[in-house]
Amino acid sequence: MSVGERDPISGHMTTGHEWNGIKELHTPVPKPVWFFLIAFTLFGVIWTLFMPSWPYGTGYFKGWLGIDQKQTVARQLEEGRADRAAWTARIEKEDFAAIKADSDLMGVVRETGHTLFGDNCAACHGTGGEGNLGYPNIVAAPMLWGDTPEIIAETITVGINGADPNTRVSQMLAFGRNQMLDRPAIQQVITYVRSLSGLEQRTEANAAAIDAGKEIFAANCVSCHGDDAKGKTDVGAPNLTDHFWIHGSSRDAIYQTVFNGRQGHMPSWGLRLSPVAIKILALYLTDLREQQHAAVGNGT
Numbered sequence: 050m051s052v053g054e055r056d057p058i059s060g061h062m063t064t065g066h067e068w069n070g071i072k073e074l075h076t077p078v079p080k081p082v083w084f085f086l087i088a089f090t091l092f093g094v095i096w097t098l099f100m101p102s103w104p105y106g107t108g109y110f111k112g113w114l115g116i117d118q119k120q121t122v123a124r125q126l127e128e129g130r131a132d133r134a135a136w137t138a139r140i141e142k143e144d145f146a147a148i149k150a151d152s153d154l155m156g157v158v159r160e161t162g163h164t165l166f167g168d169n170c171a172a173c174h175g176t177g178g179e180g181n182l183g184y185p186n187i188v189a190a191p192m193l194w195g196d197t198p199e200i201i202a203e204t205i206t207v208g209i210n211g212a213d214p215n216t217r218v219s220q221m222l223a224f225g226r227n228q229m230l231d232r233p234a235i236q237q238v239i240t241y242v243r244s245l246s247g248l249e250q251r252t253e254a255n256a257a258a259i260d261a262g263k264e265i266f267a268a269n270c271v272s273c274h275g276d277d278a279k280g281k282t283d284v285g286a287p288n289l290t291d292h293f294w295i296h297g298s299s300r301d302a303i304y305q306t307v308f309n310g311r312q313g314h315m316p317s318w319g320l321r322l323s324p325v326a327i328k329i330l331a332l333y334l335t336d337l338r339e340q341q342h343a344a345v346g347n348g349t
């Protein structure tokens with residue numbers, strides 16, 4: 050048998066070995082494969098000389114470059130802390146107006162406020178603060194307790210019907226359940242309340258109910274909701290003349306409100322969040338509210 054014979058089918062040379070008539074083809078590992086194998090092995094060995102690598106009994110070879118990931122992380126954390134401490138200190142001591150006027154600080158407020166809001170508030174108030182049934186819209190609706198950043202910070206700190214001893218307290222009375230108004234009277238006052246925001250137009254059919262409802266409202270409701278029904282911030286009673294509804298605007302929903310009363314519960318965040326976090330949230334909300342109003346102003 051001859052060395053260097055060419056296999057007629059595959060075109061490869063054979064090795065010259067033959068077993069029971071089967072000849073072995075000569076197919077060496079291609080050169081580029083050898084090249085990369087050697088190059089990467091060399092690279093690996095050299096890398097282990099420069100970087101922390103080989104373990105031995107009591108420790109490991111630190112590498113000629115002396116790079117230490119643990120120290121790098123610790124240093125980055127330290128730098129982050131120093132950075133944070135610097136702006137936290139400024140937000141803590143400067144007043145609301147000064148912070149609002151400082152675009153760098155407001156950048157921090159927007160970023161941190163967004164995270165704080167997402168983590169603590171969005172579950173009830175919605176990701177953009179737009180509210181859910183039972184939870185008020187806090188970016189576009191008139192505020193129950195007032196809308197300056199100072200007041201909003203106070204509301205967030207003490208909560209509404211919350212656990213803090215200084216909590217804001219509010220209650221929509223259960224006029225039906227407590228037998229202060231009978232069902233027909235409740236139906237009349239509902240018609241009147243819905244007419245205030247245009248949910249019901251005055252017609253011949255409902256004119257008598259609206260007029261009767263107005264009197265019931267004057268006798269029972271104005272002490273909290275105001276003579277003009279636009280709400281009172283000292284008792285946290287909502288404006289009933291706009292299109293924002295906490296508990297729903299259908300006749301059924303308002304019937305529930307007036308018959309059984311409502312007592313929304315907003316946690317006292319001062320018991321859980323730091324004062325500076327609350328300050329950031331109050332500024333964040335004020336900023337969102339201003340953007341919202343600017344957008345509505347431009348759009349109409």
Ligand code: HEC
Pocket residue numbers: 166169170171172173174183184185187191192193194195201204205209219285295312313314315316318330
């Ligand atoms: C468990 C649900 C819940 C969570 C969580 C929650 N809130 Fe509230 N919040 C409420 C309810 C309910 C009200 C309205 C109470 C009422 O109807 O009188 C409210 C009211 C408010 C008000 C007052 C609105 C006004 O019109 O004056 C502000 C401000 C507010 N929340 C901010 C926040 C912020 C900031 C967070 C996160 C730190 C937060 N809330 C988390 C339930 C919640």
Ligand code: HEC
Pocket residue numbers: 219220221222224238239242265266269270271272273274284285286287289293294295296297303306307311312313314
């Ligand atoms: C003692 C004060 C008080 C009186 C009196 C009162 N309300 Fe209220 N009312 C509130 C408060 C506070 C709320 C908000 C409750 C909440 O969200 O937890 C409210 C909420 C409402 C709402 C729900 C608004 C929404 O956005 O869903 C309606 C409707 C309403 N009141 C109608 C009336 C009517 C009608 C009367 C008179 C028959 C009346 N209220 C009397 C305090 C009062």
